[in-house]
Amino acid sequence: xxxxxxxxxxxxxxxxxxxxxxxxxxxxxxxxxxxxxxxxxxxxxxxxxxxxxxxxxxxxxxxxxxxxxxxxxxxxxxxxxxxxxxxxxxxxxxxxxxxxxxxxxxxxxxxxxxxxxxxxxxxxxxxxxxxxxxxxxxxxxxxxxxxxxxxxxxxxxxxxxxxxxxxxxxxxxxxxxxxxxxxxxxxxxxxxxxxxxxxxxxxxxxxxxxxxxxxxxxxxxxxxxxxxxxxxxxxxxxxxxxxxxxxxxxxxxxxxxxxxxxxxxxxxxxxxxxxxxxxxxxxxxxxxxxxxxxxxxxxxxxxxxxxxxxxxxxxxxxxxxxxxxxxxxxxxxxxxxxxxxxxxxxxxxxxxxxxxxxxxxxxxxxxxxxxxxxxxxxxxxxxxxxxxxxxxxxxxxxxxxxxxxxxxxxxxxxxxx
Amino acid sequence: xxxxxxxxxxxxxxxxxxxxxxxxxxxxxxxxxxxxxxxxxxxxxxxxxxxxxxxxxxxxxxxxxxxxxxxxxxxxxxxxxxxxxxxxxxxxxxxxxxxxxxxxxxxxxxxxxxxxxxxxxxxxxxxxxxxxxxxxxxxxxxxxxxxxxxxxxxxxxxxxxxxxxxxxxxxxxxxxxxxxxxxxxxxxxxxxxxxxxxxxxxxxxxxxxxxxxxxxxxxxxxxxxxxxxxxxxxxxxxxxxxxxxxxxxxxxxxxxxxxxxxxxxxxxxxxxxxxxxxxxxxxxxxxxxxxxxxxxxxxxxxxxxxxxxxxxxxxxxxxxxxxxxxxxxxxxxxxxxxxxxxxxxxxxxxxxxxxxxxxxxxxxxxxxxxxxxxxxxxxxxxxxxxxxxxxxxxxxxxxxxxxxxxxx
Numbered sequence: 099x100x101x102x103x104x105x106x107x108x109x110x111x112x113x114x115x116x117x118x119x120x121x122x123x124x125x126x127x128x129x130x131x132x133x134x135x136x137x138x139x140x141x142x143x144x145x146x147x148x149x150x151x152x153x154x155x156x157x158x159x160x161x162x163x164x165x166x167x168x169x170x171x172x173x174x175x176x177x178x179x180x181x182x183x184x185x186x187x188x189x190x191x192x193x194x195x196x197x198x199x200x201x202x203x204x205x206x207x208x209x210x211x212x213x214x215x216x217x218x219x220x221x222x223x224x225x226x227x228x229x230x231x232x233x234x235x236x237x238x239x240x241x242x243x244x245x246x247x248x249x250x251x252x253x254x255x256x257x258x259x260x261x262x263x264x265x266x267x268x269x270x271x272x273x274x275x276x277x278x279x280x281x282x283x284x285x286x287x288x289x290x291x292x293x294x295x296x297x298x299x300x301x302x303x304x305x306x307x308x309x310x311x312x313x314x315x316x317x318x319x320x321x322x323x324x325x326x327x328x329x330x331x332x333x334x335x336x337x338x339x340x341x342x343x344x345x346x347x348x349x350x351x352x353x354x355x356x357x358x359x360x361x362x363x364x365x366x367x368x369x370x371x372x373x374x375x376x377x378x379x380x381x382x383x384x385x386x387x388x389x390x391x392x393x394x395x396x397x398x399x400x401x402x403x404x405x406x407x408x409x410x411x412x413x414x415x416x417x418x419x420x421x422x423x424x425x426x427x428x429x430x431x432x433x434x435x436x437x438x439x440x441x442x443x444x445x446x447x448x449x450x451x452x453x454x455x456x457x458x459x460x461x462x463x464x465x466x467x468x469x470x471x472x473x474x475x476x477x478x479x480x481x482x483x484x485x486x487x488x489x490x491x492x493x494x495x496x497x498x499x500x501x502x503x504x505x506x507x508x509x510x511x512x513x514x515x
Numbered sequence: 516x517x518x519x520x521x522x523x524x525x526x527x528x529x530x531x532x533x534x535x536x537x538x539x540x541x542x543x544x545x546x547x548x549x550x551x552x553x554x555x556x557x558x559x560x561x562x563x564x565x566x567x568x569x570x571x572x573x574x575x576x577x578x579x580x581x582x583x584x585x586x587x588x589x590x591x592x593x594x595x596x597x598x599x600x601x602x603x604x605x606x607x608x609x610x611x612x613x614x615x616x617x618x619x620x621x622x623x624x625x626x627x628x629x630x631x632x633x634x635x636x637x638x639x640x641x642x643x644x645x646x647x648x649x650x651x652x653x654x655x656x657x658x659x660x661x662x663x664x665x666x667x668x669x670x671x672x673x674x675x676x677x678x679x680x681x682x683x684x685x686x687x688x689x690x691x692x693x694x695x696x697x698x699x700x701x702x703x704x705x706x707x708x709x710x711x712x713x714x715x716x717x718x719x720x721x722x723x724x725x726x727x728x729x730x731x732x733x734x735x736x737x738x739x740x741x742x743x744x745x746x747x748x749x750x751x752x753x754x755x756x757x758x759x760x761x762x763x764x765x766x767x768x769x770x771x772x773x774x775x776x777x778x779x780x781x782x783x784x785x786x787x788x789x790x791x792x793x794x795x796x797x798x799x800x801x802x803x804x805x806x807x808x809x810x811x812x813x814x815x816x817x818x819x820x821x822x823x824x825x826x827x828x829x830x831x832x833x834x835x836x837x838x839x840x841x842x843x844x845x846x847x848x849x850x851x852x853x854x855x856x857x858x859x860x861x862x863x864x865x866x867x868x869x870x871x872x873x874x875x876x877x878x879x880x881x882x883x884x885x886x887x888x889x890x891x892x893x894x895x896x897x898x899x900x901x902x903x904x905x906x907x908x909x910x911x912x913x914x915x916x917x918x919x920x921x922x923x
Contacts, residue, residue, distance in 0.1 A: 124803055131799030138792055175677070177631060208632045210625045210689060216594075217689065217697050219625035219634030260592050261623070274632045302634065371559075375789060378555035379796050385548035386800025392541045393807045 110414075114421035121394070125426060128390045132430025132487055135383040137437035139376045139483035140475075144442050146372055147474040150365050154331045157361050158354050159235050160294060163202075163325035164334050165341060166357060167192075170350040172322055173357075178207045178277045178315060182349055185308075185321030189229070191344045197328050197337050202229035203321040205311045207282065209274030211304065213262040220258055221303050222272050224311025224321075233327045236292055236305070242266050243290035249307045252286035255300035256293040264288050272306070276316040284314030324349075376483070384490035387426065391419065392498040402502055403510030416499045423495030430491075431484045438480075442473050524835075531836035534808065535843075542840065545804050549844025549897075550851055552793045557852035557885075557893060560786050564884035567782040571746075571768075573712060574775035576649040578621070578638065578719070579768045580740035581749050584756060587764050589737060590771075593623055595693050598735030599763055605739075608755045612744035617644035618736045620727050624690035624720070628678045635674065635720050637690055639663075639727030639736075647742035649710050650721060657682030657706030666726035667705035671716025675707045682706050688720070693733040700730060786889060790896055798904050805837055805908035816912055817920020826913045833909040834902055841901030845894055856885050 118125045158164055167188065169180040182188060185203035192201045205224035210217050227246040231237045237245040237253075243266035246253050252270060254262075264270060268288045276282030286306050294300055312318060326341070328334055334341075334353045345351045355362045395402070402415055449470035535542050575581060589597040601618065609616065620639035625632060642660040645651045650669075660669060668686065675681060685701050692698045702722065710716050728734060743752060749767055756765045769776035809816070816829060862880040 123806055127799045127803040127806075131796060134799065135796050138796075208634060210627075210632060212697070215695050216691055217625075218623055219632065219689075257591065261594070275627075371562075374555075374559060375792065378552065378559070378793055382548055382552045382555075382793055383796045383799070385544060385551065386797065386803065389541055389544045389548065389800050390803050392544060393804070396538075396541070 110418060111421055114418050115425055117418070118422055118425055121397075124390055124393070125429075128387050128426045129429035129433060131383045131386050132427060132491060133433025133437065135379050136431055136434025136483050136487055137441075138379060140434065140438040140479055141441055141473070142372060142376065143479040143482070144438070144446070144473040144475045145471070146368065147476065147479065148446070148472050150368075151332075151474055152471060153361060153365065154354065157358055158331055160296070160299065161234060161236070162354060162357050163233055164328045164331045165326040165351060165353045167324040167326070167345050167349045167351055168322065170348070173350070173352060176206070176322070178275055178282070178317075178322075179279075181205070181277060181317060181320035181322050182324070183318065183320045185312075185319055185324065186226075188321070188346065188349070189324050191346070192324065192326055192341070195337075195340055195344055197333065197340075198326055199329055200229065200233035200327040202226060202233045202325050203308065204230070204323045204325060205308060205315065205317055205320070206322045207274045207311075207315055209272045209282070211258070211262060212271040212273060213264045213268065216262050218258060218261050219302075220255075222274065222311065223303065223305045224308040224315075225305050226308045230305075230325075233325055236294070239292040239294045241291045241293040243288070245290050245292075246305065246307060247289055248287075250286050250310055251289035251307065253290045253292060253305040254288050255303050256291050257297065257301035258304060259288065259291050261301070266291065270304075272304075272314070274315065276314075277318075277320065278316045280316065282315035284310050286310065380483070380486055380490055383487070384494045387423070387491050387494035388497050390426075391423065391495045394422075395419070395498040395501055399505070399510045402505060403507050406502075406505060406507045407511060412503045412505070415502045416496070419495050419499040419502075420492060423491045424488075427484075427488050427491040430487065434484070435480060439475075442475050446473050446475060527831055527835045528839065530832060531839050534812075534836055535840060538808070541804060541807075545800060545840060546844045546847060548797060548800055549841060550847035552797045553845050553848025553893060553897065554851040554855065556786075556789050556793050557849060557889070558855055558883075559789055560889050561852075561856055561883035561885050562881075563782045563785050564886050564889065565882050567779050568884050569881065570775045570778055574772035575742060575768055576647075577712070577715065577772070578619070578648050578650075578740065579771050580616070580647060581743040581746065581768055582741045582752050582756065583766055583768070583771060584739040584741075584760050585764050585766060586737065587762075589764075593621065593737070594691055595620065595622060595731050595733055595735060595737065596691075596695060598693075598733065598737045600735055601739060602759060605756070605759045608759045609741065610743070610748050610752055610755070612748060613752075614742040614744055615644060615647040616739060616741040617641060617647055618724070618739045620724060620731070620735070620737050622690050622737070624688045626674070626678065626720070627687045627689060628680065631678060633674070633677065633717075635688075636718055637688060637727070638719055638721050639724040640721050641724050642721075647740065649712070649715060650708070650719075653708040653710050655706040655708045657704070659706055660721065660723055663723045663725040665705065665723035666702070666730075667722065668702040669706050669708050669721040670704055671719065672707050672709045673713060673716040674720070675704075677717070680704065690731075692731045693735070698730065786892065790893065794897065794900055798900060801837065801840070801901070801904045802907060804840075805833060805905055806911060808836065809833060809908050809912045813915060813920045816915050817917045820915060821917040821921060829912045829915075830909040833912050834905045837901045837905035837908075838898060841897055845897045849890060849893075853885070856883060859883055860885070 167182065169182050172180040185205070189201045189203045192198050203226060207222050208219060209222045211220045211222070225246070231245065241256050244251075254264070254270075259265065262270065266288055270286055270288060272284050272286065274282045284306065292300070308321070312320065328337060331354060338353065342351055405415060406412065449472045451470055586597040586599045598620065606616070617640065622637050624635055624637035626635055640650065640660070641663040642650075642665070643662065655669065656672075658667070660667065670686070678686070680686060682704050684704050686704060687699060687701050689697060689699045708716070724736070741752065743749060753765050753767060820829065860883065862882040864880055
């Protein structure tokens, strides 16, 4: 059998397949074990992918966007004087870039907000209402009034408004350090309130018109960030070069991984924890398969002895066992993938109502989870665990199969059936 | 062996023990699979528990304590007008086992320097009482506050860096007085503290409680924070204090740090999920081995049936064999888990992930926790699983017809 013809190879597979069905239950159990592991890992991975997408969306959609251009020193040292001149020109450079959905320039400063009797510190953002509404969903969280209807309007977080004791129609004064080192000030009327549900934003942020902010803080036409939203947050890495090309010298391009390092790391930690579980699962299942093949080889000692006696090469027997393992793997993969698709495909369309699960509602909000989670399937997810499982099954079959090489023909024939 | 009563347990165990040794190789693999699964679940769990513990401690040390007394409405609108005066002798309502308590004033304030304006929390403390919070352990460059009368301030290292200032210099803080009017005051910086969670350094500026009360023109405080010796004391303490502080809210850290509390609850569920996933996969292997063990002994079991063994005793044999295999595997797994754990018990350095850990409220050194309750849970669930897994093989064994089996 040194040079097996296609016919004998087909025969080989057929014999292996029949062998499997001599112990129907065992074969099913092994295949189901493999299928169980594959289903769990693929379902788990698609949930992870869905969760990460949701994390990224939640974290970037409110303020950060998918990428930003800033003064080189602004990220580490957010001071008013670290700004970029000609904000609107800068923004328009990115508008033509393919894949970019929205661009908005912003000026920012931490300032004291005074409402007559009371004053609080807050982050003041000067925004262009039209451009910013296209980019950020802060304007969707309108709780009262309108989103920046006039040039001198202010859009204030509900908690901040409560703290200041102001409502729609009231006037506030914003005081802070101006770009040139003096005192920056502007007067705005509270025309709208927002409530995002995230305390650190509702309590600490107010938005005003960009032109007012630039005038009040002596910024001229300068801004602190040009915020860019792309079609897909995960595609930003691939767009890096085009975006970099549009960035003028003196500007620094940062994508969301850099802007939100804790998000990227949270994903890495979560991935690492999940990966440990997956490996454990695959190893345990592979060991079960080893066990099944040990039993198989043990039971068929006489048969293998016979085959060896009539001139079959040990390698051919090992080959046959490998084909059997391959069949178990194939069955398991089909079971696993079918289970996974049956579970994930409907859910990825409808989504899972996390907020509806009892006790999860509050948790979802706290853990940056959306109200509906859409698991995301992709080819990589579907190939990875079957791939590793294939390796595991083959090794699992080979460990006991190698015993065939050491088999003494005469003795194995004498073995009791 | 009287047929009516079935086989004695000792004999059953002896029998299954010998049967296990008849197939050393395959049972060795099965046992190692169980051991690996158990060890894996247990180790992943020690990590989860460690994370949970860490989150909780951080949340509690973050000026929260297990229980806090606040004026209603303070959380939504923090200010000294939402302060209160504690009734004299309230401490007598505390349980005996507490780590300590501290009363504070905590107000939002704005730091103004020539270059920058920043929002912070100005906290008036009695430094001697702050052993219950992170401030007690924080390293300080310069002086610590000497007492509640100290009118200087302690600022975090990151804030000092951002404001380009240092111990001995002055800083202007703006906050609201008890009359609702804005107070602007200069403070001398006594020292600069370093916190394990870097974010805290930007958030909190400390000064003496009595000195701050004088500045604001009030006798009030805004919170009392109580740290207990154990979490189980939380509910009775809250109940006892709620009677004394009729007009205030007595709240648990879970309400004050909902994110940490949510993560702690998630990790409580994780052990069950892990167990079901990994041990579930193992069940296929276990059932496989048990069925084979039964099929191999067809003749033997048939013979036993023929000489009068009850079906119940046959079932018992299979169940005991399954349980014995599981018990040995679980024991080996726990030993393995413990020995791996003892290598990392002192903590794992996770400095590489520092940003993210801090955003979750975790420290850079990670200490796993080996919880005996989880061991008990794993043992009980595993044994239950072994009984469950023997159901089908046992049925097969009972179905054996003595005559047919003997004819083989």
